Amino acid sequence: MAFFLQSVLSGVLIGGIYALIGIGLTLIFGVMRIINFAQGELVMVGMYVTFFLFRLAGIDPFLSVLLTMPALFVLGAILQSTLINRVLDALPQNQILLTIGIGLVLSNTAMLVFTSDYRILSTSYSSSSVAISGVHLSTPLLYCFAITVVITGALYWFLIRTDTGCAIRATAQDREAAQLMGVDVRRMSVLAFGLGAALAGAAGALVSPTYYIYPQVGGAFTLKAFVVVVLGGMGSIVGATLGGVIIGTAESLAAAYVSSGNKEMVVYVLFLLVLLFKPAGLLGKSRM
Amino acid sequence: MSPLLEMKDLDFAYGDVHVLHGVSLTVDKGEIVTLVGSNGAGKSTTLRNISRLLKPRSGAIVFDGHDLTRLSPHAVVELGVVQVPEGRRVFPEMTVLENLRMGSYIKSARPDREKNIERALALFPRLRERRNQLAGTLSGGEQQMLAIGRGLMTKPRLLLLDEPSLGLSPLLVKTIFDTIAEINAQGTTVLLVEQNVFQSLRIAHRGYVLETGRMVLSGSGQDLLGNEQVKAAFLGV
Ligand SMILES: Nc1ncnc2c1ncn2[C@@H]1O[C@H](COP(=O)(O)OP(=O)(O)O)[C@@H](O)[C@H]1O
Numbered sequence: 001m002a003f004f005l006q007s008v009l010s011g012v013l014i015g016g017i018y019a020l021i022g023i024g025l026t027l028i029f030g031v032m033r034i035i036n037f038a039q040g041e042l043v044m045v046g047m048y049v050t051f052f053l054f055r056l057a058g059i060d061p062f063l064s065v066l067l068t069m070p071a072l073f074v075l076g077a078i079l080q081s082t083l084i085n086r087v088l089d090a091l092p093q094n095q096i097l098l099t100i101g102i103g104l105v106l107s108n109t110a111m112l113v114f115t116s117d118y119r120i121l122s123t124s125y126s127s128s129s130v131a132i133s134g135v136h137l138s139t140p141l142l143y144c145f146a147i148t149v150v151i152t153g154a155l156y157w158f159l160i161r162t163d164t165g166c167a168i169r170a171t172a173q174d175r176e177a178a179q180l181m182g183v184d185v186r187r188m189s190v191l192a193f194g195l196g197a198a199l200a201g202a203a204g205a206l207v208s209p210t211y212y213i214y215p216q217v218g219g220a221f222t223l224k225a226f227v228v229v230v231l232g233g234m235g236s237i238v239g240a241t242l243g244g245v246i247i248g249t250a251e252s253l254a255a256a257y258v259s260s261g262n263k264e265m266v267v268y269v270l271f272l273l274v275l276l277f278k279p280a281g282l283l284g285k286s287r288m
Numbered sequence: 289m290s291p292l293l294e295m296k297d298l299d300f301a302y303g304d305v306h307v308l309h310g311v312s313l314t315v316d317k318g319e320i321v322t323l324v325g326s327n328g329a330g331k332s333t334t335l336r337n338i339s340r341l342l343k344p345r346s347g348a349i350v351f352d353g354h355d356l357t358r359l360s361p362h363a364v365v366e367l368g369v370v371q372v373p374e375g376r377r378v379f380p381e382m383t384v385l386e387n388l389r390m391g392s393y394i395k396s397a398r399p400d401r402e403k404n405i406e407r408a409l410a411l412f413p414r415l416r417e418r419r420n421q422l423a424g425t426l427s428g429g430e431q432q433m434l435a436i437g438r439g440l441m442t443k444p445r446l447l448l449l450d451e452p453s454l455g456l457s458p459l460l461v462k463t464i465f466d467t468i469a470e471i472n473a474q475g476t477t478v479l480l481v482e483q484n485v486f487q488s489l490r491i492a493h494r495g496y497v498l499e500t501g502r503m504v505l506s507g508s509g510q511d512l513l514g515n516e517q518v519k520a521a522f523l524g525v
């Protein structure tokens with residue numbers, strides 16, 4: 001029982017990160033109907049920023065969220081206003097090519113500058129764990145999850161309570177009607193991409209004590225975020241939150257009871273089952 | 289005195305499909321002006337050009353001295369020109385109250401937000417009962433009331449209404465038109481696009497008839513109601 005509980009809880013903790021990356025992806029998709037295939041590479045950039053802030057300035061990775069988020073927000077906003085705003089009315093395949101291209105440029109630049117070496121950010125608590133009535137949970141993952149909850153909560157608050165947040169949701173629900181309310185939808189697109197990138201950057205900072213840091217690490221995150229978002233329903237933030245936790249838990253249970261080599265397979269089987277029986281995703285119809 | 293809105297020789301095409309051929313119209317302050325015509329005549333296209341959702345090939349649209357063709361859609365709203373689009377277009381995943389709040393998104397409208405919500409709910413008491421319901425779950429008539437209420441949230445200087453009676457029961461159609469007259473009596477200038485020619489000419493000061501992208505007739509509401517051509521084409525008599 002303790003083993004089962006431990007697997008589920010670890011899965012939920014990891015799932016928080018998947019949710020964070022997925023929410024960013026779904027936010028961008030909701031507002032622009034563009035799938036950002038560079039989402040994982042933005043996580044990678046966040047990891048490197050965190051790594052060097054730690055290495056050069058001694059800033060704790062969890063504290064550095066406060067710096068990686070604004071830095072990635074700016075990067076995202078620049079990508080949106082200089083590149084992606086140009087393809088908003090283009091064919092979907094061109095939009096896909098553009099975001100894939102951005103991802104490639106980011107990972108190859110990282111390779112050029114940082115080489116393809118694997119780096120490890122080890123903190124004093126990297127391998128410590130907390131035991132609660134027989135269940136051992138990794139300390140960095142607990143911190144990571146707590147911060148994820150705060151960030152997600154703040155995002156929900158922003159989207160529901162503020163005028164700008166409502167304008168983002170309005171743009172996602174009906175772009176033209178939002179324009180008729182006086183919303184500058186191009187600005188909302190820049191904001192949405194900036195926020196999506198900031199969430200990826202936060203995720204990058206939060207996982208850097210537990211993951212290897214290397215230029216190609218992004219691809220796996222993109223794929224996982226995509227699965228999370230399709231599972232939850234494209235464009236649904238609640239769906240992505242839920243999807244992240246489900247995927248994290250499924251993965252963790254699969255690693256515990258099947259084999260850790262096959263955990264990915266279990267995730268994709270789950271994904272295919274959802275696509276077969278609920279093609280619009282778990283919360284398919286609900287937008288933001 | 290120059291008109292509040294003046295459209296002059298507007299030409300518009302969707303790609304190669306020429307839809308508006310030199311359309312001109314004016315709306316004076318305080319008026320209800322109606323633009324009638326059958327399905328596909330180009331009425332919505334005309335309104336969408338005013339709101340800058342579409343860009344004309346040539347022609348001028350001047351509102352209170354401002355050349356609208358130079359502005360982006362949100363700047364047109366900030367000038368006080370608000371459109372209630374065809375098909376209501378409420379935000380389906382937002383509640384009635386959230387939709388109304390979105391109606392007063394522009395900065396100049398935010399200070400009077402609560403007062404204007406109250407005004408919209410007084411105008412459409414049905415909305416008050418449903419204020420916390422998601423707009424996507426409202427009936428067609430309720431969505432239309434919400435769309436109009438939302439359009440009033442900025443206290444617009446010119447309200448553009450695109451077929452507000454579309455798909456509503458006859459009783460509700462009458463309510464909507466009476467409310468439009470009431471909104472106008474409270475000081476809002478209205479440009480009303482309709483296929484319901486009889487009802488709209490009944491409340492309008494002046495009207496225009498659009499036929500396949502060309503303005504073919506104009507006159508006072510009463511004159512057009514009595515016009516043989518209009519009677520034959522639209523009123524079925
Ligand atoms: N997005 C579009 N692309 C191409 N043609 C369009 C489009 N929207 C409308 N049209 C055409 O333009 C003409 C005018 O349409 P519209 O302005 O919607 O008419 P109305 O509002 O008077 O019914 C119609 O012939 C219609 O088929």
Ligand SMILES: [Mg+2]
Nearest residue numbers: 331332374451
């Ligand atoms: Mg129309």
